[in-house]
Amino acid sequence: MMSPRDTPLVELGRLLKSTHYEFISITPASHARLNARMPNAVARSLRDVFGWSRPFDPELLPQGWFDLLIAADAVEPCGGLFKSRVRYSSLGDDLFAHSAFPTLAADSVFFGPDTYRFARFIQSGLINWTAAPNPIIADIGAGSGAGGLYARRLLGAGADIFLADISPKALEFCRINAALADCDRASFVLSDLFTKLDDADIILANPPYLLDPEARLYRHGGGSLGSALSTRIVAEGLPRLRRGGMMLLYSGSVIVNGVDAFWESLRPHLSSTRIAYTYEELDPDVFGEELDNPVYGTAERVAAVGLTVRKL
Numbered sequence: 237m238m239s240p241r242d243t244p245l246v247e248l249g250r251l252l253k254s255t256h257y258e259f260i261s262i263t264p265a266s267h268a269r270l271n272a273r274m275p276n277a278v279a280r281s282l283r284d285v286f287g288w289s290r291p292f293d294p295e296l297l298p299q300g301w302f303d304l305l306i307a308a309d310a311v312e313p314c315g316g317l318f319k320s321r322v323r324y325s326s327l328g329d330d331l332f333a334h335s336a337f338p339t340l341a342a343d344s345v346f347f348g349p350d351t352y353r354f355a356r357f358i359q360s361g362l363i364n365w366t367a368a369p370n371p372i373i374a375d376i377g378a379g380s381g382a383g384g385l386y387a388r389r390l391l392g393a394g395a396d397i398f399l400a401d402i403s404p405k406a407l408e409f410c411r412i413n414a415a416l417a418d419c420d421r422a423s424f425v426l427s428d429l430f431t432k433l434d435d436a437d438i439i440l441a442n443p444p445y446l447l448d449p450e451a452r453l454y455r456h457g458g459g460s461l462g463s464a465l466s467t468r469i470v471a472e473g474l475p476r477l478r479r480g481g482m483m484l485l486y487s488g489s490v491i492v493n494g495v496d497a498f499w500e501s502l503r504p505h506l507s508s509t510r511i512a513y514t515y516e517e518l519d520p521d522v523f524g525e526e527l528d529n530p531v532y533g534t535a536e537r538v539a540a541v542g543l544t545v546r547k548l
Contacts, residue, residue: 238411238415239408239411240307241307241308241309241310241408242308242408242411242412242415244304244305244307244308244310245304245308245310245322245333245412246412246415246416247304248301248304248305248308248322248324249324249331249333249412249416250416251298251301251304252282252286252324252331253331253416255282257282257283257286257324257331258326259283259286259287259323259324259325259326260325260326260352261287261323261325261347261348261349261351262348262349263348263349263523264337264338264339264348265525267288267337267338268338270288271288271289271290271337276288276290277290277291278290278291278292278293278317279291279292279293279296280296281296282297285297285320286320286322286323286324287323287324287325288337289319289320289323289336289337289338290319291314291315291317291318291319292317292318292319292320293317293318294318302318305318305320305321305322308322309321310322319336320336321335321336322334322335322336323335323336323337323347325347325351327351327352327355327382327386328355328386328389329389330385330386330389330413330416330417331413331416332347332351332380332381332382332385332409332413332416333380333409333412333413333416334346334347334379334380334409335347335405335409339454341452342450342451342452342453343403343404343405343406343452343453343454344405344452344454345379345380345403345405345406345409345454346379346380346454346455347379347380347382349522350442350486350522350540351380351382351383351442353486353518353519353540354382354383354442354486355382355383355386357484357486357518357542358383358386358387358390358440358484359386359390361482361484361544362387362390362391362438362482362484365390365391365438365482367437367480367481367482368437368478368480368481369394370392370394370395370396371391371395371396371436371437371438371481372395372396372398372435372436372437372438372478373387373388373391373395373396373397373398373436373437373438373440374397374398374400374430374433374436374438374439374440374476375387375397375398375399375400375440375441376400376429376430376433376439376440376441376443376469376473377400377401377402377429377441377442377443377444377465377469378399378400378401378406378407378410379401379406379409379410379442379454380406380409380410380413381399381409381410381413381414381422382413383440383441383442384397384398384399384422384440385397385399385413385414385417385419385422387438387440388417388419388421388422389417393419393421394421395421396421396422396423397414397419397421397422397423398422398423398425398433398436399414399422399423399424399425400425400426400427400429400430400432400433401425401426401427402426402427402428402429402453403453403454404426406453406454407424407425407426410422410424411424429468429469429472429473430472430473430476433476434476435476435477435478436476436477436478436481437477437478437480437481437482438481438482438483438484439473439476439477439481439482439483439484440483440484440485441466441469441473441483441484441485441486441487442485442486442487443457443465443466443469443485443487444456444457444462444465445457445462445463445465445466445487445488445489445498446462446488446523446526446538447461447462447526447529447531447532449529449531457487457488461489461490461492461497461498461535462488462490463487463488463489463490463497463498463501466485466487466488466498467498467501467502467505469485470483470485470502470505470506470543470545471505474505474508474511474545474547477545477547478547479547479548480546480547480548481546481547482544482545482546482547483543483544483545483547484542484543484544485542485543485544485545486518486540486541486542487540487541487542487543488522488523488538488539488540488541489538489539489541490532490535490537490538491535491536491537491538491539492534492535492536493534493536494536496539496541498541499515499541502515502543506545509548510547510548511545511546511547511548512545512546512548513543513544513545513546514543514544515541515542515543515544516541516542517539517540517541518539518540518541518542519539519540520537520539521537521538521539522538522539522540523538524537524538526538
């Protein structure tokens with residue numbers, strides 16, 4: 237059910253779409269560099285306000301838009317100007333609302349290059365999907381809901397989607413983004429992974445896989461190298477995958493002396509003869525700036541990886 241704060245942000249997203257607004261979210265490091273350039277100190281366009289998260293004068297916005305931000309409690313003062321607490325990013329034909337830059341709060345909802353890689357991974361995995369004409373899709377740790385909603389675009393409006401997250405803030409954005417995608421077959425589940433979910437035909441997950449000293453939900457994957465949550469999703473998710481179903485897990489792995497420890501942690505869970513799987517590196521070097529963090533003292537790189545599992 238929509239909350240009173242959801243409706244203004246849905247309306248704002250629809251207004252942005254009507255202006256043909258588009259914005260591609262880049263890495264936080266690149267975003268910070270671009271915002272630090274002198275001409276970018278103050279917003280001059282809608283993309284500056286709702287994409288680049290730059291301070292703006294309310295007069296820059298069309299009539300009524302600032303009131304929507306106030307109604308959603310999604311604006312804050314910033315040195316005599318204001319900043320939006322929400323961003324809108326493009327993925328395919330849809331806009332997705334998520335947390336403003338910088339994502340410093342413990343419950344921030346992230347959207348960026350990993351989201352686009354995740355979407356491509358989903359598209360590749362589901363391109364020949366035939367197992368169930370109207371599948372049940374479970375997006376675990378859904379965040380903005382981009383994975384589940386993108387899969388629904390690929391498979392058609394008959395798919396039922398369960399967007400599950402442990403964060404109420406994430407589910408708020410899921411509700412907003414489902415409305416923006418005109419998806420009326422989505423359920424929003426406050427859940428620690430699978431605790432409140434039944435079996436599914438398609439299980440999607442793009443969990444946090446970094447080691448975050450502040451243990452923020454959207455970044456911290458746990459364990460010694462950040463892959464504990466991803467391993468747990470595989471262990472708990474495979475028993476809930478229906479026959480003929482598919483799990484698509486996009487994650488990251490810290491490579492130490494050439495060894496992929498995440499892959500090693502997965503092996504015991506993939507030994508069943510009732511599954512077929514592939515595991516691949518999707519990008520050999522992501523979040524390189526994290527290697528400056530002392531917790532990665534033994535790491536040589538962080539790779540983006542994808543696990544595809546089919547239940548036979």
